[in-house]
Amino acid sequence: MSDSPLLQVENLKIEFQTDRAKILAVDGIELALGKGKTLGLVGESGCGKSVTALAVMGLLPPHARISGNIYYREKDLLQLSKKEMNSIRGNQLAMIFQEPMTSLNPVFTVEYQMAEVLSLHKGQNRKETRSRIIELLSLVGIPNPERRMKDFPHRLSGGMRQRVMIAMAMACEPDILIADEPTTALDVTIQAQILELMNDLQQKMQTSLLMITHDLGVIAQVAHDVVVMYAGHVMEYSSVKELFADPLHPYTRGLLNTIPQIARKQERLEEIKGTVPHMSRVPPGCRFNDRCSERLPVCIEKTPPVTEVRGRSVRCWLYN
Amino acid sequence: MEPLISVRNLKMHYPIKKVDSFTKYDLLKAVDGISFDLYEGETLGLVGESGCGKSTTRKLLLYVEEPTEGEVYYHGSNIFRMSKAELKEFRRNVQTVYQDPYSSLNPKWKVVKLVSEPMAIHKLGNRKSRAEKVKELMSLVGLREEYADSFSHEFSGGQRQRISIARALALDPRVIIADEPVSALDVSIQAQVINLFEDLKKQLNLTYIFISHDLNVIKHISDRVAVMYLGKIVELAGKDDLFEKAKHPYTKALIRSIPIPDPEMDTKLASLEGEIPSPINPPAGCAFHPRCPEVMDICRRISPEILPVAKGHEVSCHLYKSDGTT
Numbered sequence: 204m205s206d207s208p209l210l211q212v213e214n215l216k217i218e219f220q221t222d223r224a225k226i227l228a229v230d231g232i233e234l235a236l237g238k239g240k241t242l243g244l245v246g247e248s249g250c251g252k253s254v255t256a257l258a259v260m261g262l263l264p265p266h267a268r269i270s271g272n273i274y275y276r277e278k279d280l281l282q283l284s285k286k287e288m289n290s291i292r293g294n295q296l297a298m299i300f301q302e303p304m305t306s307l308n309p310v311f312t313v314e315y316q317m318a319e320v321l322s323l324h325k326g327q328n329r330k331e332t333r334s335r336i337i338e339l340l341s342l343v344g345i346p347n348p349e350r351r352m353k354d355f356p357h358r359l360s361g362g363m364r365q366r367v368m369i370a371m372a373m374a375c376e377p378d379i380l381i382a383d384e385p386t387t388a389l390d391v392t393i394q395a396q397i398l399e400l401m402n403d404l405q406q407k408m409q410t411s412l413l414m415i416t417h418d419l420g421v422i423a424q425v426a427h428d429v430v431v432m433y434a435g436h437v438m439e440y441s442s443v444k445e446l447f448a449d450p451l452h453p454y455t456r457g458l459l460n461t462i463p464q465i466a467r468k469q470e471r472l473e474e475i476k477g478t479v480p481h482m483s484r485v486p487p488g489c490r491f492n493d494r495c496s497e498r499l500p501v502c503i504e505k506t507p508p509v510t511e512v513r514g515r516s517v518r519c520w521l522y523n
Numbered sequence: 524m525e526p527l528i529s530v531r532n533l534k535m536h537y538p539i540k541k542v543d544s545f546t547k548y549d550l551l552k553a554v555d556g557i558s559f560d561l562y563e564g565e566t567l568g569l570v571g572e573s574g575c576g577k578s579t580t581r582k583l584l585l586y587v588e589e590p591t592e593g594e595v596y597y598h599g600s601n602i603f604r605m606s607k608a609e610l611k612e613f614r615r616n617v618q619t620v621y622q623d624p625y626s627s628l629n630p631k632w633k634v635v636k637l638v639s640e641p642m643a644i645h646k647l648g649n650r651k652s653r654a655e656k657v658k659e660l661m662s663l664v665g666l667r668e669e670y671a672d673s674f675s676h677e678f679s680g681g682q683r684q685r686i687s688i689a690r691a692l693a694l695d696p697r698v699i700i701a702d703e704p705v706s707a708l709d710v711s712i713q714a715q716v717i718n719l720f721e722d723l724k725k726q727l728n729l730t731y732i733f734i735s736h737d738l739n740v741i742k743h744i745s746d747r748v749a750v751m752y753l754g755k756i757v758e759l760a761g762k763d764d765l766f767e768k769a770k771h772p773y774t775k776a777l778i779r780s781i782p783i784p785d786p787e788m789d790t791k792l793a794s795l796e797g798e799i800p801s802p803i804n805p806p807a808g809c810a811f812h813p814r815c816p817e818v819m820d821i822c823r824r825i826s827p828e829i830l831p832v833a834k835g836h837e838v839s840c841h842l843y844k845s846d847g848t849t
Binding site: 247248360361362363390391392393394395396398417418419420421422423424426443444447448457458459461462463464465466469471472473474475478479494 | 572573679709711715717736742743777785786798
């Protein structure tokens with residue numbers, strides 16, 4: 204990481220005001236994504252990983268209160284006007300979602316939906332647009348693109364729809380692609396295809412990828428650096444190799460031990476006790492303290508600060 | 524040993540109206556001639572990708588639907604020929620747990636009613652004895668008794684799945700067919716529920732059919748595993764044989780496509796070409812042939828029989844003959 208990162212998130216806080224309480228969905232997280240790199244964002248439901256992605260894209264609802272900085276090429280995305288953000292979103296920042304059926308419009312053809320992106324950001328004429336769509340669809344491995352682009356989304360299988368979504372996201376050759384659980388809704392053999400495709404495209408276009416997933420297997424295969432989130436906090440941030448070889452935070456360790464693995468013989472799975480807390484009921488002190496197997500008295504009283512341990516950051520009293 | 528449940532040549536073909544005709548139907552072959560035995564005390568894993576027929580198999584095993592063809596024997600008698608009373612007895616012994624603990628529990632009912640409903644239907648005991656039993660079941664699945672008067676929305680996903688399991692256990696069944704019971708849960712909760720399934724099996728001498736798309740889970744919990752593809756069982760073997768000595772090209776590909784949580788392992792995810800074909804017009808011959816890396820001429824014409832290649836290891840592939848040679 205010699206040059207400055209392409210995307211840098213500093214002290215990002217996202218708060219939602221509900222009828223009953225203020226919910227701090229993301230509480231002061233820091234991320235950095237370098238050019239051509241993949242940053243994995245792991246965590247369980249409600250940990251704030253998708254909200255973070257939406258904040259980067261500027262897609263949070265108006266009632267969300269955001270503070271902190273999101274720098275993209277020295278510009279703070281949170282300070283941009285709506286118009287400036289619109290020209291960046293879809294052009295230099297693109298996103299693909301988990302469920303490709305709900306993110307494609309069912310009443311328009313693939314061609315129509317892809318042409319919308321291209322005409323909006325590139326202002327090409329119809330002929331250019333059409334040949335570009337065919338080029339993009341064949342790039343993502345859709346057979347017969349001239350014919351398939353006339354299809355409506357329901358005619359495509361889940362894997363094909365996700366390919367279309369990727370083609371659409373890559374249409375303007377973005378600098379940064381944010382993928383929110385892109386393979387969770389897919390079958391394993393199709394998941395393998397999509398991961399390979401994303402990997403190929405990244406190598407070809409030098410795109411930076413922010414990969415959000417709950418699947419540590421996927422993370423191990425694609426990411427360079429990993430951020431482990433829990434209840435709105437970053438618990439651990441390190442390179443993928445160090446994270447898997449020597450997890451620092453008890454939560455990371457727990458996560459790695461709970462997953463059944465084909466390669467290992469396990470008599471009984473290790474458990475993380477308790478349940479993921481709702482964001483309106485996070486415990487005081489360290490947010491993981493009620494489920495932690497290595498809890499110290501201080502964990503209940505004070506929130507641990509982020510500490511540097513051998514060039515990695517971890518939020519845990521064990522390292523203070 | 525006598526099998527507890529034997530399935531013989533089970534088929535379920537759903538008629539699907541053709542788009543361009545008022546009178547003609549296509550057949551969707553959801554389950555297309557499967558046979559297997561389930562022995563007392565074992566866990567049989569059923570694994571496959573979407574549309575392979577795992578959930579339809581569950582429906583047929585519980586006689587929720589009438590099959591097109593084939594038989595399911597429970598203790599030697601065919602469940603599709605049973606009288607009403609026999610069938611009720613059968614259903615008492617064979618219970619199920621569903622994937623989604625949000626939609627499978629009635630939101631207007633308290634836990635005590637949810638868990639005691641099966642007992643009420645089968646007219647077991649009175650209200651008081653049922654309430655006692657509910658408490659027993661709740662502590663068995665690791666829920667505190669005080670929660671008996673709560674509604675299901677007050678619980679997290681993992682706890683709801685525990686309620687579903689308590690409900691399935693209410694009639695002291697011998698077999699539980701669990702359909703993707705941990706797929707909707709967070710990773711840290713999955714392990715808790717899988718461990719619960721294993722503990723209950725030991726305590727109560729249960730037999731499981733465990734349906735999942737997740738090979739990691741299947742490998743962990745099963746004794747034997749059946750791999751399904753487009754309505755057929757392509758390979759059936761003991762767990763270790765299946766994962767270490769997989770024979771069928773599909774099983775091999777499936778095992779290779781799981782992302783392994785170890786960045787040091789340089790696994791280029793070997794991906795299969797193509798997509799799962801529609802079960803409405805499955806490919807002729809072996810249904811897997813358009814995606815198979817080892818396809819031969821015969822595969823395009825003749826559908827392979829499932830044959831034993833080793834002790835307790837059956838494969839449906841032209842690459843193998845019944846004596847185990849290739």
